[in-house]
Amino acid sequence: MSNAAATSAAGGGAARRHVDIVMAGMARRRAAERRFRLYGRIAIGVGLFFLVVLFGSIVSNGYSAFWQTELRLDVKLDASQIDPQGGRDPAILGRADYGGIIKHRLREMFPEVHGRRDRIALYGLVSNGAAFELRARVLANPSLIGQTVSLWVPADDDVDMLMKGKIKRAGPEKDRRLKDNQLRWIDQLKADGRLEKRFNVNFFTRGDSRDPELAGIWGAAVGSFYTLIVTLLLSFPLGVAAAVYLEEFAPRNRWTDLIEVNINNLAAVPSIVFGLLGLAVFINFFGLPRSAPVVGGLVLTLMTLPTIIIASRAALKSVPPSIREAALGVGASPMQAMIYHVLPLAMPGMLTGTIIGMAQALGETAPLLMIGMVAFIADIPRGAFDPATVLPVQIYLWADSPERAYVERTSAAIMVLLAFLIAMNLFAVMMRKRFERRW
Amino acid sequence: MESQAISMKGNLDEQHDLSRARAAPAPTVSRETRGQTVGELRSQSARMRCTGVNVFYGEKHAVKNVNIDLGNNEVLAMIGPSGCGKTTFLRCLNRMNDTVSGCRVTGEIVMDGKDINARGVDVVPLRAQVSMVFQKPNPFPKSIWENVAFGPRIHGLAQNKVELDEIVVNSLQRAGLWNEVKDRLHEPGTGLSGGQQQRLCIARSIAVHPEVILMDEPCSALDPIATARIEELIDELRENYTICIVTHSMQQAARVSQRTAYFHLGDLIEVGDTKQIFTRPQHQLTEDYITGRFG
Ligand SMILES: Nc1ncnc2c1ncn2[C@@H]1O[C@H](COP(=O)(O)OP(=O)(O)OP(=O)(O)O)[C@@H](O)[C@H]1O
Ligand SMILES: [Mg+2]
Numbered sequence: 001m002s003n004a005a006a007t008s009a010a011g012g013g014a015a016r017r018h019v020d021i022v023m024a025g026m027a028r029r030r031a032a033e034r035r036f037r038l039y040g041r042i043a044i045g046v047g048l049f050f051l052v053v054l055f056g057s058i059v060s061n062g063y064s065a066f067w068q069t070e071l072r073l074d075v076k077l078d079a080s081q082i083d084p085q086g087g088r089d090p091a092i093l094g095r096a097d098y099g100g101i102i103k104h105r106l107r108e109m110f111p112e113v114h115g116r117r118d119r120i121a122l123y124g125l126v127s128n129g130a131a132f133e134l135r136a137r138v139l140a141n142p143s144l145i146g147q148t149v150s151l152w153v154p155a156d157d158d159v160d161m162l163m164k165g166k167i168k169r170a171g172p173e174k175d176r177r178l179k180d181n182q183l184r185w186i187d188q189l190k191a192d193g194r195l196e197k198r199f200n201v202n203f204f205t206r207g208d209s210r211d212p213e214l215a216g217i218w219g220a221a222v223g224s225f226y227t228l229i230v231t232l233l234l235s236f237p238l239g240v241a242a243a244v245y246l247e248e249f250a251p252r253n254r255w256t257d258l259i260e261v262n263i264n265n266l267a268a269v270p271s272i273v274f275g276l277l278g279l280a281v282f283i284n285f286f287g288l289p290r291s292a293p294v295v296g297g298l299v300l301t302l303m304t305l306p307t308i309i310i311a312s313r314a315a316l317k318s319v320p321p322s323i324r325e326a327a328l329g330v331g332a333s334p335m336q337a338m339i340y341h342v343l344p345l346a347m348p349g350m351l352t353g354t355i356i357g358m359a360q361a362l363g364e365t366a367p368l369l370m371i372g373m374v375a376f377i378a379d380i381p382r383g384a385f386d387p388a389t390v391l392p393v394q395i396y397l398w399a400d401s402p403e404r405a406y407v408e409r410t411s412a413a414i415m416v417l418l419a420f421l422i423a424m425n426l427f428a429v430m431m432r433k434r435f436e437r438r439w
Numbered sequence: 440m441e442s443q444a445i446s447m448k449g450n451l452d453e454q455h456d457l458s459r460a461r462a463a464p465a466p467t468v469s470r471e472t473r474g475q476t477v478g479e480l481r482s483q484s485a486r487m488r489c490t491g492v493n494v495f496y497g498e499k500h501a502v503k504n505v506n507i508d509l510g511n512n513e514v515l516a517m518i519g520p521s522g523c524g525k526t527t528f529l530r531c532l533n534r535m536n537d538t539v540s541g542c543r544v545t546g547e548i549v550m551d552g553k554d555i556n557a558r559g560v561d562v563v564p565l566r567a568q569v570s571m572v573f574q575k576p577n578p579f580p581k582s583i584w585e586n587v588a589f590g591p592r593i594h595g596l597a598q599n600k601v602e603l604d605e606i607v608v609n610s611l612q613r614a615g616l617w618n619e620v621k622d623r624l625h626e627p628g629t630g631l632s633g634g635q636q637q638r639l640c641i642a643r644s645i646a647v648h649p650e651v652i653l654m655d656e657p658c659s660a661l662d663p664i665a666t667a668r669i670e671e672l673i674d675e676l677r678e679n680y681t682i683c684i685v686t687h688s689m690q691q692a693a694r695v696s697q698r699t700a701y702f703h704l705g706d707l708i709e710v711g712d713t714k715q716i717f718t719r720p721q722h723q724l725t726e727d728y729i730t731g732r733f734g
Contacts, residue, residue: 252540321538322577326640328538330590330647331567340589341579 058418062411068200068213069160070152071126071189075105077138079146088142098138099131102153110185121182125189127154129202129214152198157212157405159186163197166404203412207378208394212405215398217416219380223293223373223388224362224420230297230384231304231361236354238301239308243350246309247316248338267306274303275370283371290372291387299367304357311353315346348432355428359421365392391417468722477721478711482510482698486651486681487532487569492546494527494536501527503705505546509651514673514682516692516713519702520728525685526574528702529653532683533569534562550651567594570649574656574685576636578628578643583620586628586639587611590647606646613675614642615668633660641669645676652676654684658691670695689729693717701725 079086082096103123107113113122130153137151138144154160158177161167173180189195207219250256278299282288288295319342327337368374373389374397381388389397391413398410468477481488485508494502502524509515509532517525527536534555536542548555555565567590579586587607590596597603607624611617616638620631628639637660644652654673658666673682673695686692692699692713699716701709701724709716709725720726 320577322573322575323579325535325538325573326577326579326643327589328562328566329533329535329571329573330593330644331563331565331570332589332593333563336593340593345580 055418058411058414062408062413062415064164064166065203065408065412066200067164067197068202069155069163070196070198071130071155071159072150072152072194072196073102073105073109073126073130074148074150075101075134076148077101077145082138082145083142088145090139090142093139093142094135096135096138098134102126102130102134110188113181118181121179122185125156125159125182125185127156127213128211129154129209152196154202154213155195157403159195160213161404162186163195164408166408203409207380208376208389208397209378210376212401212403212409215406215409217391217394217413219377220389220391220394220413221416221420223296223377223381224390226293226381226384226388227296227300227368227373227390228358228362230294231300232354232358234297234301235304235308235357239305239354239357240312240350242305243309243312243316244338244343247313248334248342263306263309266302267310270366271303271364272366272370274299275367277302278367278371289385289387291375291377291389292385293373293381293388293390294384295371296368296373296388296390297384299371300361300364303364303367304354304361307357307360308350308353311356312346312350315349315353316342318349319345344435347435351428351431351435355424359424362390362420362424363392363417365396368393369396391420476506476707476710478709478716479698480506480508480710482508482513484511485509486511486513486550488547488549489531490547490549492528492531492544492548494524494531494545495543496527496539497541501705502531503707505707507700507707507710509681509683510698511681512677512679513698514677514684514696516696516699517683517685517702518687518689518692518699518728519708521687523702524705525702526655528707529571529655529683529685532651532653533566533571535566535571537562567647568649569651569653570644570647571653572637572641572644572655572657574659576633576640576660578631578636578639580627580629582625583611583628583631583639584624587642587646590643594647596647610642610646611639613645613672614638615665615672616642634662634665637661638665638669641672645672649680651681651683654682656685656687659687666691689717701728703728 078101081101083089083093085092103119106122106126107119110122113119133153134151137149155163158167162169162178162183167177169176169178169183178186186195202214203216205218206214206216209215246256246259278295282295282298283290288298323341323345324337327341328334332340368390372387374393375387375389376397377387377389379386395410395413395417398406398413487509489505489507489509492502492505493500505528507515517529519525530536531544531548532555534544536544544556546556550565550569553560570590579589581589584607587610588603591603591606597606608617611620616635619635620639628636631639637657641654641657658669661669670691673684676682684692684695696713698710699713700707701716701720701722703724709720709722711721716725717729720729726732
């Protein structure tokens, strides 16, 4: 016992034990580790901060667009005015002067208003869309004719902005969009409980419009949907097939090297160039329709293909070669080894690449401007060949419009776009979870 | 002199086992002689006949002018220090080296009267005939059942699910894994222990009923009991098949093989009857290796 202690003391005196050297360095190592962790947290913190600022500003600007000021009118649907023959023929019902009925009702509500100029100011409180809404109500339910119906119609965008406090009532009258008499009528309507902010259904169901209170995101959303479907259907199979061929089957020679370099180059080409290409090739040469999602999809396919090919090849490369050997070793053909073993393992990576590509495509604006998807299109597209616009282009168009009410709609459209992106990413995560296998 | 970076753990036992080698007459070929294999290269009934096989990895000459027969109903053991080209040569026998880019194989390997390296030979049926168990266990990341069923299914060896099940069960039994996995056939093969994975890989390769089985250190991850089971299996398979096994255990080579080949730095130094190799090696290098003398 004492012997052992003596030896170890002697040993300790003679030479430093290795563990002492290790311990001496430990403080430095731990500090380095702590420092690295701190840098990581700072980086994430900065990223999160900007994300919160971005989302915060968009949401605070845009949430109000989900409510729209509406005006309650009790209109008398006079049969003699709407359906003089009494046949309830939709063609005749559709042609009746609903705008006149609404104006008539407004005059009734404010009998003191005289003179052409004042009357126009009064009619201006109600959106142009009110007549369409009344018409739609009657066409959907002709039995209303002869009755007095109470209906909410959208108010003009200036009224809406005033109600939301986005334009001021103070200041000289000539600088204001709403004149003194209009303000008076608005106050009266508000006092009567006829003016209210209600959920903005139009925003989610309609296409674009020159009147902000009637402008909706649905047209652009459908356009984006068709465009992305075309993109996905073309770029995923093409990209995966190209990646599989290049990675697994193609001989390694100068040609495949050249192709690889060019795929990488293609990924770096500015997207507007693809738009010009699409214009020249798909529209001018092949004569495909302008402004159509099918052309948008083709152009975006060109743009996303390199992303998908590069990600898919990386995913294939990361499959351990021993899996291929195992399959080949029992006599699987290269194709069978591919389909049964390599592809399922590479699928999560391929899907991630595809979703990144699709998310890029969803947010892409520039190339679509080139092929005419920037046109003003009020109708909801009913197929990939109908003229359409897409969400980012819609955002661009609204951001460019002078009316104050488009500001909140721009932010709201951004929120819809972000919701799309988040949904797509969630879907990607789900798919990855489903396909992921550990080895 | 070339030094071999090989761990000779367990070599002491082998020396004990092979003490007779010491008493054997001095080898007739000195260690400097290389490039020419000594011993019995050819066997009476050859299943595969290799003539002048060379393998290059780019510039590296990994296997040099190998001539050897794999006999019918015979186990050939390949021994030699690490990095001497055993795996590389084994992989020539079912053309697995095709998948390695930069690898070039020359020479002739004749099976059923045809050179398997010849132009136009389809490697798929060749590999179904000559199947391989790799040095590192490489089960598919799928269920145990799927692992074994894959081969028979792609080759259409079973008419229906019942037959396929039969093949799977039979293969697992023969590989000595059945009792351990019979209750978890549908759990992932990658969840097994290293030794179990290796036996799963053996089951997978015998499930296609190959005629030649190439085994690259199949027992390096196994305990003595599992090793004994595999050795039994090898003995059993020998009745119908040809087997080539790479091993670092000379006892195992002595136990399971009829013929033994000794590789050294890419050269096939000596081939011969196992008993003779371990008792009366003709080449100095062989004697040095089996007696644990190096350097
Ligand atoms: N893919 C490869 N590329 C380049 N060189 C290789 C490759 N595979 C093997 N080699 C080299 O070829 C030689 C033979 O390797 P091989 O794997 O056949 O050795 P081995 O005899 O099986 O060794 P061990 O007993 O350690 O498994 C080694 O020198 C090795 O470095
Ligand atoms: Mg090896």
